[in-house]
Amino acid sequence: MKKLVVIGAGMATGRALEHLFDADPDAYEVTLFNAEPRGNYNRIMLSPVLSGEKTYEEIVTHGDDWYAQHGVTCRFGEKIAKVDLDRKVVVAENGDEVAFDKLLFGTGSNPFIIPLPGHDLKGVIAYRDLEDTYAMMDAAGTPGAKAVVIGGGLLGLEAAAGLRMRGMDVTVVHLMGHLMDRQLDEAAGYLLRKALTDRGIHIRCSTNSKEIRGEDGQVKALVLDDGSELPCDLLVMAVGIRPNVALAKDSGLAVGKAIHVDDQMVTSHPDVLAVGECVEHNGAIFGLVAPLYDQAKVVAKTLLGEDATFVQKEVSTKLKVTGCDLFSAGDFAEGEGREDIVFRDPARGVYKRLVIEGNTLVGAVMYGDTADGNWFFGLIKDRTDIAEMRETLIFGPAFQGGAHVDPMAAVAALPADAEICGCNGVCKGDIVAAIEAGATDLGAIRASTKASASCGTCTGLVEQVLSSTLGDDFVLPAAQSVCGCTDLSHEDVRVLIKTKELKSQPAVWQELGWKSRDGCHVCRPAINFYLLADWPLEYQDDPQSRFINERKHANIQKDGTYSVVPRMWGGMTTPDELRAIADAAEKYDVPTVHVTGGQRIDLLGVKGEDLPAIWADLNKAGLVSGHAYSKGLRTVKTCVGKEHCRFGTQDSTGLGIKLEKHLWGSWTPHKVKLAVSGCPRNCAEATCKDIGVVCVDSGYQIGVGGAAGMDVKETERLADVTSEEEVMEIASAFMQLYRENAKYLDRPYKWIKKVGLEWVKEQVIDDLDNRKALAERFEISQSIYRKDPWAEHAQERAETYQPIANLTLRAAE
Amino acid sequence: MTNWIDIGPLDGIAPRGARVVRTDWGCIAVFRTSDDEVFALEDSCPHKKGPLSEGIVHGKSVTCPLHNWVISLETGAAQGADQGQTGTIATRVEDGRILMDEAVLQARSAA
Numbered sequence: 001m002k003k004l005v006v007i008g009a010g011m012a013t014g015r016a017l018e019h020l021f022d023a024d025p026d027a028y029e030v031t032l033f034n035a036e037p038r039g040n041y042n043r044i045m046l047s048p049v050l051s052g053e054k055t056y057e058e059i060v061t062h063g064d065d066w067y068a069q070h071g072v073t074c075r076f077g078e079k080i081a082k083v084d085l086d087r088k089v090v091v092a093e094n095g096d097e098v099a100f101d102k103l104l105f106g107t108g109s110n111p112f113i114i115p116l117p118g119h120d121l122k123g124v125i126a127y128r129d130l131e132d133t134y135a136m137m138d139a140a141g142t143p144g145a146k147a148v149v150i151g152g153g154l155l156g157l158e159a160a161a162g163l164r165m166r167g168m169d170v171t172v173v174h175l176m177g178h179l180m181d182r183q184l185d186e187a188a189g190y191l192l193r194k195a196l197t198d199r200g201i202h203i204r205c206s207t208n209s210k211e212i213r214g215e216d217g218q219v220k221a222l223v224l225d226d227g228s229e230l231p232c233d234l235l236v237m238a239v240g241i242r243p244n245v246a247l248a249k250d251s252g253l254a255v256g257k258a259i260h261v262d263d264q265m266v267t268s269h270p271d272v273l274a275v276g277e278c279v280e281h282n283g284a285i286f287g288l289v290a291p292l293y294d295q296a297k298v299v300a301k302t303l304l305g306e307d308a309t310f311v312q313k314e315v316s317t318k319l320k321v322t323g324c325d326l327f328s329a330g331d332f333a334e335g336e337g338r339e340d341i342v343f344r345d346p347a348r349g350v351y352k353r354l355v356i357e358g359n360t361l362v363g364a365v366m367y368g369d370t371a372d373g374n375w376f377f378g379l380i381k382d383r384t385d386i387a388e389m390r391e392t393l394i395f396g397p398a399f400q401g402g403a404h405v406d407p408m409a410a411v412a413a414l415p416a417d418a419e420i421c422g423c424n425g426v427c428k429g430d431i432v433a434a435i436e437a438g439a440t441d442l443g444a445i446r447a448s449t450k451a452s453a454s455c456g457t458c459t460g461l462v463e464q465v466l467s468s469t470l471g472d473d474f475v476l477p478a479a480q481s482v483c484g485c486t487d488l489s490h491e492d493v494r495v496l497i498k499t500k501e502l503k504s505q506p507a508v509w510q511e512l513g514w515k516s517r518d519g520c521h522v523c524r525p526a527i528n529f530y531l532l533a534d535w536p537l538e539y540q541d542d543p544q545s546r547f548i549n550e551r552k553h554a555n556i557q558k559d560g561t562y563s564v565v566p567r568m569w570g571g572m573t574t575p576d577e578l579r580a581i582a583d584a585a586e587k588y589d590v591p592t593v594h595v596t597g598g599q600r601i602d603l604l605g606v607k608g609e610d611l612p613a614i615w616a617d618l619n620k621a622g623l624v625s626g627h628a629y630s631k632g633l634r635t636v637k638t639c640v641g642k643e644h645c646r647f648g649t650q651d652s653t654g655l656g657i658k659l660e661k662h663l664w665g666s667w668t669p670h671k672v673k674l675a676v677s678g679c680p681r682n683c684a685e686a687t688c689k690d691i692g693v694v695c696v697d698s699g700y701q702i703g704v705g706g707a708a709g710m711d712v713k714e715t716e717r718l719a720d721v722t723s724e725e726e727v728m729e730i731a732s733a734f735m736q737l738y739r740e741n742a743k744y745l746d747r748p749y750k751w752i753k754k755v756g757l758e759w760v761k762e763q764v765i766d767d768l769d770n771r772k773a774l775a776e777r778f779e780i781s782q783s784i785y786r787k788d789p790w791a792e793h794a795q796e797r798a799e800t801y802q803p804i805a806n807l808t809l810r811a812a813e
Numbered sequence: 814m815t816n817w818i819d820i821g822p823l824d825g826i827a828p829r830g831a832r833v834v835r836t837d838w839g840c841i842a843v844f845r846t847s848d849d850e851v852f853a854l855e856d857s858c859p860h861k862k863g864p865l866s867e868g869i870v871h872g873k874s875v876t877c878p879l880h881n882w883v884i885s886l887e888t889g890a891a892q893g894a895d896q897g898q899t900g901t902i903a904t905r906v907e908d909g910r911i912l913m914d915e916a917v918l919q920a921r922s923a924a
Contacts (some may be wrong), residue, residue: 177828186847337887340872518829518847521869521876521883544829548867548878556878560864804832804843805820807915
């Protein structure tokens with residue numbers, strides 16, 4: 001009998017031996033070495049062992065009996081020290097030599113450990129084998145123990161879910177922007193995150209680790225890039241695997257990323273084969289079980305001298321976390337000429353995306369309802385022509401002309417206690433009750449519940465509740481939708497972001513049933529604003545969803561150059577500032593210098609790549625961004641007031657500076673301009689501003705909703721007050737009310753026309769508690785946004801203003 | 814014939830963002846979509862030559878910052894009712910690096 005030595009008792013070699021013995025039990029005498037002190041078990045079932053759904057005994061695939069029955073000499077717990085290919089022997093650690101006719105490498109892979117400071121502390125482990133699993137189960141046995149998992153991929157999330165099921169407090173730290181970024185797109189990643197968060201797992205995406213802190217050699221906390229600490233008693237690294245090729249390399253086999261094999265699974269030596277995670281075939285390496293089993297079949301045939309060829313196939317992924325239903329298959333990420341079909345059902349938390357190339361399906365991502373996953377996977381593998389069924393493809397094999405997506409699904413899905421009308425505290429259930437008691441139109445709902453009877457922002461939602469409750473008996477008035485990506489209006493979207501607590505763009509797209517993959521140039525800036533206005537601490541501003549002026553903090557001109565306007569607080573400046581502006585204008589060849597209507601100086605014609613440098617120069621003189629490009633606070637124009645003017649009644653300049661320093665940096669639905677005039681002669685033109693203050697002997701007159709652009713409109717009086725402090729608080733509260741309620745791109749005067757000045761007065765003047773609350777929320781937002789974007793960009797993002805490559809330099813060489 | 818040249822790392826461009834490559838034949842806008850696909854177009858809108866590299870990227874389209882024309886990243890053609898087309902340049906991504914086909918450019922300038 002010929003002699004076969006196998007190195008590694010894993011899933012691939014186990015399957016190869018099964019095929020070998022099935023085909024010819026007497027062909028080889030087998031010696032099996034394994035570094036782990038046990039035989040083959042089903043490694044992909046470690047997660048159910050961790051979560052307690054299975055025991056180790058249940059996942060053993062080859063027991064002692066099986067090895068005995070097939071005459072396998074088992075040398076478990078023994079490593080191979082050396083392979084001598086010339087003499088065709090392997091040398092065990094204890095010096096024993098075992099001769100072979102054929103050798104099979106199945107050395108698998110090693111978990112990758114990030115070399116963070118402290119990675120060798122006790123309690124820092126990978127998630128790879130039974131020992132790791134037992135270590136995790138041990139750690140979870142201590143009541144109140146905390147775990148951190150680095151890595152939000154398949155393995156990391158299974159580890160996190162298992163630890164959570166055992167009662168640990170678990171945080172997942174993931175470098176990329178969404179979970180399982182290699183298998184899922186943003187929308188599916190969002191749904192997964194939501195499901196895991198619901199079961200009490202904390203998730204931190206876009207988060208980088210800095211070091212691991214310990215005490216007496218035991219892990220105590222993970223320190224993040226931003227300096228914050230996550231206390232933990234167990235730290236699991238699940239950031240990927242590396243093929244285990246050291247032995248093969250030392251033996252002289254050809255090794256690249258892993259051990260090179262041909263289509264017959266033969267390495268660079270004709271009598272040596274390799275299988276599993278340690279092989280590289282046509283440039284690819286393998287981590288999922290399906291291709292390993294295909295390889296195992298080929299190995300068995302090759303060993304028996306039969307013809308067989310390993311062919312790489314598409315793979316599919318499923319997460320083994322009970323209750324998180326996701327599926328991904330094929331290639332849904334890269335490539336040109338591809339089209340998407342997206343289906344979302346917010347009510348059921350379902351997301352499906354198919355990627356089509358020509359007339360074939362090449363990729364599929366599904367969340368929530370994966371019943372058709374294998375059918376799609378079959379279409380991908382077989383490259384089936386789907387031209388005929390394209391229209392209905394996404395509904396799966398069972399679809400026979402059913403209903404289309406209901407645009408009102410988002411409202412229909414709201415629970416009875418979801419608040420529809422924030423002004424009057426009316427829930428969906430109250431409205432439904434009123435309808436059941438006989439109300440059939442908006443007027444009746446307003447009369448009986450007060451819903452939408454105050455600011456009116458929720459009118460669209462109330463109508464949708466009417467429609468979904470009454471069915472065909474209620475004809476829905478057509479509201480203007482945000483854009484082609486959705487049937488919902490701006491008002492609907494704003495309310496739903498608040499009631500459903502949507503805190504990211506993928507959350508909005510999914511939960512509100514967006515029809516496009518990632519929005520468009522119309523909805524993205526609006527949604528970005530709504531999210532940062534409603535969730536200033538949780539949501540991170542997305543520059544890619546901003547118009548170029550707000551992304552580059554300068555105004556684009558028709559020739560592609562930019563204008564730069566530094567802030568002059570309250571219209572005041574100094575000789576030093578003027579000198580710095582003049583120097584910058586000369587240094588950067590600024591062709592046009594213009595004095596603006598907002599009492600500052602505009603440098604026009606600055607080249608895009610010069611922006612960070614000119615900002616850095618202006619910063620040195622203490623000048624910061626004037627936000628002349630933003631839907632946000634622009635200027636506070638002032639007159640010189642009683643300091644100089646013989647008619648001045650108050651310190652209008654001082655108040656203007658205070659207001660500007662308080663409000664600057666805030667984002668608003670449209671631009672906001674202020675002015676403070678020192679007397680009713682109104683030299684600062686305060687009565688045509690969004691907020692205008694006119695000083696009088698007895699105090700301050702505050703007007704709002706003025707305009708002097710496409711429309712010209714005088715402000716309406718909001719309040720008369722006696723102190724600067726009141727002006728400041730009312731201005732803050734008004735800004736916040738506008739930020740929280742107005743439609744994107746409505747200036748205050750347009751918004752006030754819709755909600756009524758009386759309602760605004762109730763909110764910011766009459767109700768003192770509410771005024772305070774609004775001003776406090778404004779301040780929370782300002783804790784993030786009251787800063788100079790120029791300084792930040794000049795220091796941290798200057799590189800992005802430059803071309804990624806300059807080929808003209810290369811040509812000149 | 815193609816002539817692939819390395820123009821920089823994929824990470825050099827934000828998802829749903831763009832950067833410019835300066836060449837002797839004018840600026841090329843290189844776009845990265847949310848799915849890490851990369852496309853390159855001449856950095857000039859067929860309408861009034863607006864810099865497409867500064868537009869908002871959505872799906873496989875970019876919206877010109879000057880007058881909101883929507884241009885297909887795949888074909889360079891204006892979408893919807895607008896008529897016009899911008900030149901495309903072949904790109905591919907290999908090991909996290911963006912490669913661009915320079916031969917097309919040279920041929921275009923020679924023509």
